[in-house]
Amino acid sequence: xxxxxxxxxxxxxxxxxxxxxxxxxxxxxxxxxxxxxxxxxxxxxxxxxxxxxxxxxxxxxxxxxxxxxxxxxxxxxxxxxxxxxxxxxxxxxxxxxxxxxxxxxxxxxxxxxxxxxxxxxxxxxxxxxxxxxxxxxxxxxxxxxxxxxxxxxxxxxxxxxxxxxxxxxxxxxxxxxxxxxxxxxxxxxxxxxxxxxxxxxxxxxxxxxxxxxxxxxxxxxxxxxxxxxxxxxxxxxxxxxxxxxxxxxxxxxxxxxxxxxxxxxxxxxxxxxxxxxxxxxxxxxxxxxxxxxxxxxxxxxxxxxxxxxxxxxxxxxxxxxxxxxxxxxxxxxxxxxxxxxxxxxxxxxxxxxxxxxxxxxx
Numbered sequence: 001x002x003x004x005x006x007x008x009x010x011x012x013x014x015x016x017x018x019x020x021x022x023x024x025x026x027x028x029x030x031x032x033x034x035x036x037x038x039x040x041x042x043x044x045x046x047x048x049x050x051x052x053x054x055x056x057x058x059x060x061x062x063x064x065x066x067x068x069x070x071x072x073x074x075x076x077x078x079x080x081x082x083x084x085x086x087x088x089x090x091x092x093x094x095x096x097x098x099x100x101x102x103x104x105x106x107x108x109x110x111x112x113x114x115x116x117x118x119x120x121x122x123x124x125x126x127x128x129x130x131x132x133x134x135x136x137x138x139x140x141x142x143x144x145x146x147x148x149x150x151x152x153x154x155x156x157x158x159x160x161x162x163x164x165x166x167x168x169x170x171x172x173x174x175x176x177x178x179x180x181x182x183x184x185x186x187x188x189x190x191x192x193x194x195x196x197x198x199x200x201x202x203x204x205x206x207x208x209x210x211x212x213x214x215x216x217x218x219x220x221x222x223x224x225x226x227x228x229x230x231x232x233x234x235x236x237x238x239x240x241x242x243x244x245x246x247x248x249x250x251x252x253x254x255x256x257x258x259x260x261x262x263x264x265x266x267x268x269x270x271x272x273x274x275x276x277x278x279x280x281x282x283x284x285x286x287x288x289x290x291x292x293x294x295x296x297x298x299x300x301x302x303x304x305x306x307x308x309x310x311x312x313x314x315x316x317x318x319x320x321x322x323x324x325x326x327x328x329x330x331x332x333x334x335x336x337x338x339x340x341x342x343x344x345x346x347x348x349x350x351x352x353x354x355x356x357x358x359x360x361x362x
Contacts, residue, residue, distance in 0.1 A: 040346070041358070044322040048339065048358040053346070054093035055354045059084070061342035062329050063355040066111040067177070069334045073099070073109040073118060074355055083130035086120045088155070091357065099157035103128040105145070110174050112198060116155055119181065119198075121171035123147040125162070134249060141249045144169040144191075150183060152198065163200030169248070176218035176264070182206070182225060184214035186245060193227055193266075206266030210238055212250055212257060215280060220288050220334075223264055224312075226272075228280040228293075230257045252278050253300075259293050261312055272314050276300055281329050285309070286336040292320065294328035307341060326353065336360060 041048045054063070058078035065072060072091065075084045086100035086109040100106045104124030111118055123131050126147025134141045148171045150164045164170040166187040173183035179198045184191060188205065191212045196203040206225070207213040213229035232238040237255050244250055259282045262269040272291060273279050277300035282293040289311055296305045298319075307320040307327050321327040325344035332339055340357045347354070 042322045045320065047320050047361050049361055051356055051358040052092070053354055053356050054089065054091075054340075055096075057348060057352055057354070059351075059353050060355045061353055062108060063340050063342065064110055064174075064331050065333055065340065066115050067113045067334060068115055070115070071111070072340065072355070073111055073120075075107055075109060075120075086118075088118075093355075097156070099153065099155070100124075101157075101160065104147070105130055107148070108172050108174070111155070112152075112175055113177055113179055117152055117159075117198075118155055118157075119150060119152050119163075119173055119175060121148045121150050121173060121183075123149075125149060141244065141251045144186060144245065144248045144250055146186075146248055150181075150200075161199075163196070163198075165200075172214050172216070174217050176222040177220070178222055180218070180222070180264075182216040182218065184216070189245075190242075191245065191250070193225070195264075195266075204266070206262065207269070208266075209269075211241065211255075212252070213260075215282070217283050218264070219284050220286055224261055225264055226259065226261050226282045226284060226291055228257050228282060229260045230255055252280070259291060259310070261291075272310060272312060273297075273317075274314075278305075279308075283331050286332055286334060290316075292330045292332070292339075294330065332360065 041051050060076045063072045063074035071088055073088045076087050077084050083105045085098055086106045087096050087098050089096040101124045104122050106120050106122040109120040123145050131145045134143055146168050148169050149162055150170050150173050151160055151162050153160045168186040170185045173181050175181050180195055181198055182195050185194050190210055191214055192205055193207045193213050193216045194203055194205050209231045211230045211232040216225045216227040218225055232241055256276050258279050259272040261272055275297035277297035279293055279295035282291050284291055290309055292307055292309050294305050295308055304324055305326045305328050307330050309318045309320055323345045327341055327343045330339055330341040338357055339360045342353050343356055344353055
């Protein structure tokens with residue numbers, strides 16, 4: 001799992017994750033952030049206060065801050081939007097504007113450090129229609145559409161430029177403080193992490209381990225990258241993974257996935273979690289020492305994903321959310337005062353995923 005994400009995910013028999021399913025009954029443009037009444041925090045969620053809901057209905061997720069903390073960029077399927085498109089919005093949920101083309105399916109929007117340009121992945125060059133999703137007979141799988149490429153644009157969506165042109169899935173792109181892009185690709189036959197310049201030049205492969213490495217984010221100082229992954233040894237697990245990948249699919253619950261860290265050049269790879277279940281969507285706390293992530297390790301066969309925090313060395317594991325539904329895709333504001341995340345809590349329609357923001361309490 002963003003992406004996740006990047007993540008256009010249909011979760012069958014587990015949970016409806018953002019970027020999947022039908023559009024909601026109320027677009028996020030219909031008002032400012034509202035207190036999350038029925039979907040508020042629980043008594044155990046001591047790190048979160050003043051929870052506000054920013055979107056209302058549909059599938060909304062992977063909301064990420066601009067580097068100056070002034071805006072959010074996110075992906076949404078909602079009324080009038082048949083499959084994920086990239087939007088930006090103000091921090092109170094107002095002024096939601098589409099910045100992708102409106103064609104195909106998109107994922108993983110992110111601001112460049114200058115705030116004047118954005119990046120996202122899209123399938124629109126492969127056709128204006130939404131690409132097909134896996135059937136229920138496939139179980140819990142993610143579609144790794146080979147028509148995904150990565151594009152840059154001005155912050156309002158104009159000036160669209162394609163920056164990846166290889167065959168296969170290129171997506172899950174994020175950006176470091178110096179403008180370096182990291183992304184997930186299957187261009188070499190496996191799910192690996194790569195870096196490149198903001199114009200698509202100087203592509204470098206950073207991971208070289210069979211298995212689903214992806215969802216990378218730079219540390220605040222740009223020196224390290226956190227990501228989700230699993231190293232698969234030769235045998236049935238690797239064979240099954242590769243067979244699905246050859247079909248443009250991946251089943252995250254086929255084997256456990258965990259949180260890893262590596263240096264920005266791909267060296268010094270080390271495993272942070274070893275929990276079982278699916279631990280994904282990691283993001284750095286602004287202190288550069290702690291990592292927040294989503295996991296179902298406490299309920300590996302169920303639908304309850306929660307947020308957890310851990311130090312980079314694997315110590316100090318702490319549960320952050322305790323809601324009985326899906327919480328994921330967390331990101332701290334650059335100053336560490338706020339946490340934005342996606343959740344099924346308080347959904348008007350079962351499976352709706354919305355974006356929430358809360359004050360962070362140390």
